[in-house]
Amino acid sequence: MERHIINKRIREIKGDISRLNNALYAMDTTDIQRYPDNYEILSTDAALRAEKITCRLRHLLYASTNVRKEDYLLSAGAAHGIEISYENEILAITLPCLLPKRKQRQSTEFLLDPLQFTLSRYADHNPTPKFSHCVVCFSHIYNRELPERRISDYDNLELKQILDVISSFVMLDDGGLLCDAYNTTELGDTDCTQVFIMDKGRFRDWLAARQNSVESIIDFSE
DSSP, X not given: OOHHHHHHHHHHHHHHXXXXXXXXXXXXXXXXXXXXXXXXXXXXXXXXXXXXXXXHHXXXXXXXXXXXXXXXXXXXXXXXXXXXXXXXXXXXXXXXXXXXXXXXXXXXXXXXXXXXXXXXXXXXXXXXXXXXXXXXXXXXXXETTSOGGGOOOGGGBOHHHHHHXXXXXXXXXXXXXXXXEEEEXXXXXXXXXXXXXXXXXXXXXXXXXXXXXXXOEEEEEO
């Protein structure tokens, strides 16, 4: 990539960082108790700007250096804290954030690429199930110290793209005939999303154990 193109992209990213700093300053000076709606708009704007900056930096890295995309994204998955485990015939994936809303396309890219490469590396080095008739449970875990009005409707979340990535590694098919989706909303120490994939016959016992182990849960099946 030519130097003047790199410089132009860096200037654009610096402009994004400046706007992010302005959003953070506005958040810092907004009374969250008196103006909760304003604070929510500002914090959403800041989060989206930060994710846009990260994605633009990734693209610049790939285009201007010899760093391979797959190598970087494996490191990004570790930095994110994406965790994968397989115990008692249940695959568990922990994502370090709540799922973005459907309209936030940049946020989806921010999460999907590291997830795909982390799953790929896991499948290369660990016995990985291939589920046929299964249940996928998305546990949306919200920080209990933050307002409950943050809780989103499941229909507004980007579940399909996350499921598409996961299914390509561990499912024969994610169609409705072979895969049931189940959503729960829980309270925890921090925002995150946990995804559990299991054969349908294990779901009832798993759900009973899950309900007994979490502080608060709102169930919704689809």
